[in-house]
Amino acid sequence: MIDSNPTSTPTETAPAEQVLVLPGHLFFIERIEVPVDLEPSEIQDFVELSLESIAPFPIDQLNWGYLYSEDAPDILLYATHRDRLMAAGYTELQSYAWVLPDFSTLTGACFPDETLVALESADNVSLLLFAKGASIPSTVLVTPLAEASLGNVLKAVNELKASAPDLPKTAATLNIRTSAVELNEQGLPTFVHESADDSRSDLEYGAWTTLAPTEAQLWQSDVRSADFKETERSARRLGAVLLRITGWAAILSLVLIVGEILLMACLAWVGTLDNQLASQQSAVFTVEEKQALMVKLEQVSQNELRPIAILDAANTIRLAQKLGIEYDSAIIEGQNHITIEGKATSINALNTYTEHLKRSGQFEIVAAPESITRAGNTTFTVTLAYTHIEQDAPIAEEEVIVVEEAPIIEETVPTETPVKIAPPSAPRLSTPSERAKPQRRELVTPTTPTEEAEI
Numbered sequence: 348m349i350d351s352n353p354t355s356t357p358t359e360t361a362p363a364e365q366v367l368v369l370p371g372h373l374f375f376i377e378r379i380e381v382p383v384d385l386e387p388s389e390i391q392d393f394v395e396l397s398l399e400s401i402a403p404f405p406i407d408q409l410n411w412g413y414l415y416s417e418d419a420p421d422i423l424l425y426a427t428h429r430d431r432l433m434a435a436g437y438t439e440l441q442s443y444a445w446v447l448p449d450f451s452t453l454t455g456a457c458f459p460d461e462t463l464v465a466l467e468s469a470d471n472v473s474l475l476l477f478a479k480g481a482s483i484p485s486t487v488l489v490t491p492l493a494e495a496s497l498g499n500v501l502k503a504v505n506e507l508k509a510s511a512p513d514l515p516k517t518a519a520t521l522n523i524r525t526s527a528v529e530l531n532e533q534g535l536p537t538f539v540h541e542s543a544d545d546s547r548s549d550l551e552y553g554a555w556t557t558l559a560p561t562e563a564q565l566w567q568s569d570v571r572s573a574d575f576k577e578t579e580r581s582a583r584r585l586g587a588v589l590l591r592i593t594g595w596a597a598i599l600s601l602v603l604i605v606g607e608i609l610l611m612a613c614l615a616w617v618g619t620l621d622n623q624l625a626s627q628q629s630a631v632f633t634v635e636e637k638q639a640l641m642v643k644l645e646q647v648s649q650n651e652l653r654p655i656a657i658l659d660a661a662n663t664i665r666l667a668q669k670l671g672i673e674y675d676s677a678i679i680e681g682q683n684h685i686t687i688e689g690k691a692t693s694i695n696a697l698n699t700y701t702e703h704l705k706r707s708g709q710f711e712i713v714a715a716p717e718s719i720t721r722a723g724n725t726t727f728t729v730t731l732a733y734t735h736i737e738q739d740a741p742i743a744e745e746e747v748i749v750v751e752e753a754p755i756i757e758e759t760v761p762t763e764t765p766v767k768i769a770p771p772s773a774p775r776l777s778t779p780s781e782r783a784k785p786q787r788r789e790l791v792t793p794t795t796p797t798e799e800a801e802i
Contacts, residue, residue, distance in 0.1 A: 365444040366528050366536045370470040371489035374425040374448055381422055390415055394424060404428055410570040414454060414483040421485060440571055444534050450475055450487050451568040452525055452538040456555040457482055461515055465504045467524040467543050469495055474507040535562060654679045657733045660709050668703055670696040683733040684713060691725045694718060709734055
């Protein structure tokens with residue numbers, strides 16, 4: 348680990364001051380081995396205990412963070428005193444979204460072989476050793492720069508390599524610099540790196556040009572106090588929830604506004620239809636009345652309604668029984684149904700009356716009679732179905748025609764005297780009263796010769 352005082356004023360490397368990238372030479376860096384049985388949820392407490400044991404200052408006076416990956420056997424811990432940052436001109440750290448050391452911007456890089464990465468910045472050079480396929484460096488060495496020139500950078504890199512004899516001699520070296528820091532809608536940064544020289548192709552050294560650490564990795568790398576990070580993390584979660592709720596509320600409001608507009612349009616359309624219907628209502632009523640009349644006429648023609656016969660039959664039975672039944676109203680409907688509302692002297696009289704109606708063969712009870720008895724008066728309602736029975740017509744008396752014959756007179760007359768015989772009179776029709784009387788035949792005796800001659 349190399350440490351020295353800053354040689355230049357701090358520079359802003361993030362747009363809108365959302366991400367503050369601190370020079371790496373301001374931090375003390377230690378590598379801590381992770382116990383095998385340590386759970387990932389216990390890493391934070393383990394790092395705090397380790398820092399308290401190795402730091403010469405109380406932990407509440409330090410700004411610290413760490414780099415950790417589950418596939419790495421070590422944790423890279425770094426810390427600096429708060430007064431040192433203030434002396435370097437870095438104040439108001441709470442106003443930034445993220446406060447990170449410059450070497451942590453390579454979190455998530457991956458190389459196909461063991462690689463030494465020389466990360467250039469305006470204030471220092473960091474030399475990071477990445478094992479094959481590892482996402483965090485296993486070793487970080489930092490030295491300040493008086494001037495960011497190519498010669499000074501190469502000289503600083505060689506000094507760092509010389510100060511660490513344990514570095515692999517065969518590892519390839521890649522010179523890069525951070526070119527931009529971009530923030531997404533969730534406030535998470537993306538670090539864009541570029542090659543500091545043209546000695547090697549970018550593709551030859553794996554994925555490192557665009558790195559987007561996760562939120563959990565960013566909170567681990569952030570150097571502000573643990574209490575502040577916990578409070579800020581909760582506030583951001585709440586803010587994200589509120590922002591999401593606000594977004595949904597805005598969408599819902601837009602939907603409601605559109606729905607209100609559609610509702611108003613529908614109401615206007617319905618009002619137009621109502622006006623059209625109102626203008627056609629009289630014609631519709633006329634058509635409905637005609638249709639109702641046609642239906643009634645059709646029912647009458649099909650059902651052969653006999654209202655007079657129904658009332659006559661019901662009244663005949665009522666009067667014949669002399670039960671004191673009185674009609675208040677009689678409604679005759681289709682299919683020869685009659686609904687009678689009236690008064691009876693008692694329930695027994697009503698039952699007797701309905702029984703005689705059924706026995707007549709002309710009426711059937713459609714619904715059970717409803718009756719109410721109050722103060723000695725019984726009111727009832729009964730619905731009957733009527734079946735018409737044709738009555739045999741009386742046989743008319745046949746008129747008997749009786750032909751009365753003229754009386755036959757037997758008389759012996761001399762042959763010498765001519766006799767005039769009167770022709771028989773025409774037959775006469777007799778009335779029934781005359782037919783009822785006994786008929787009598789008599790012989791007429793002439794009294795004078797003249798009468799005899801006429802005979």
